[in-house]
Amino acid sequence: xxxxxxxxxxxxxxxxxxxxxxxxxxxxxxxxxxxxxxxxxxxxxxxxxxxxxxxxxxxxxxxxxxxxxxxxxxxxxxxxxxxxxxxxxxxxxxxxxxxxxxxxxxxxxxxxxxxxxxxxxxxxxxxxxxxxxxxxxxxxxxxxxxxxxxxxxxxxxxxxxxxxxxxxxxxxxxxxxxxxxxxxxxxxxxxxxxxxxxxxxxxxxxxxxxxxxxxxxxxxxxxxxxxxx
Numbered sequence: 531x532x533x534x535x536x537x538x539x540x541x542x543x544x545x546x547x548x549x550x551x552x553x554x555x556x557x558x559x560x561x562x563x564x565x566x567x568x569x570x571x572x573x574x575x576x577x578x579x580x581x582x583x584x585x586x587x588x589x590x591x592x593x594x595x596x597x598x599x600x601x602x603x604x605x606x607x608x609x610x611x612x613x614x615x616x617x618x619x620x621x622x623x624x625x626x627x628x629x630x631x632x633x634x635x636x637x638x639x640x641x642x643x644x645x646x647x648x649x650x651x652x653x654x655x656x657x658x659x660x661x662x663x664x665x666x667x668x669x670x671x672x673x674x675x676x677x678x679x680x681x682x683x684x685x686x687x688x689x690x691x692x693x694x695x696x697x698x699x700x701x702x703x704x705x706x707x708x709x710x711x712x713x714x715x716x717x718x719x720x721x722x723x724x725x726x727x728x729x730x731x732x733x734x735x736x737x738x739x740x741x742x743x744x745x746x747x748x749x750x751x752x753x754x755x756x757x758x759x
Contacts, residue, residue, distance in 0.1 A: 583676030
């Protein structure tokens with residue numbers, strides 16, 4: 531673990547696998563949407579690319595099967611994937627999330643959310659009470675280059691009025707960690723989706739959100755029950 535030297539000004543969260551335990555539903559949606567095209571994906575295929583713009587992920591998955599990723603086909607598959615996701619999705623917020631966000635907010639931190647998901651999907655997934663706590667939300671359709679490019683996190687920092695070195699990022703996947711580090715930010719990874727060996731690029735790796743206050747704000751006690759809504 532590399533120590534956090536200075537108190538940050540902003541804390542920026544990924545959404546899927548960090549705020550919301552949604553990765554199993556994303557896998558299921560991609561699996562069923564791609565199956566008619568003969569493309570079989572594994573959990574690792576989806577989890578390791580989490581945070582990347584959907585169109586980039588889909589193009590790469592289709593290319594492996596030798597399918598030309600034309601624009602019309604991409605939109606057709608993604609639209610079906612969205613339908614499947616919404617049919618299966620059951621919202622489960624990770625334990626202590628709202629308490630932690632409220633604690634950070636009360637102590638004067640700026641809060642950001644950066645996701646590879648489109649803004650429309652973010653609005654569908656996040657409960658209003660949690661969404662309202664963020665000072666800035668960046669979706670995959672708000673940037674030209676998604677994770678692992680640093681643009682998403684740099685854009686969030688700019689909107690928050692913070693320098694990269696004043697930001698702490700909470701991530702759960704290699705692409706997001708790489709994006710945060712390339713942006714010049716301190717990154718804490720949670721091993722909610724992938725084992726710790728895939729998260730080594732982060733400055734610190736913890737098992738869950740409940741361990742993060744001891745790195746950022748030692749007085750926040752967020753051990754509580756999961757929130758379903």
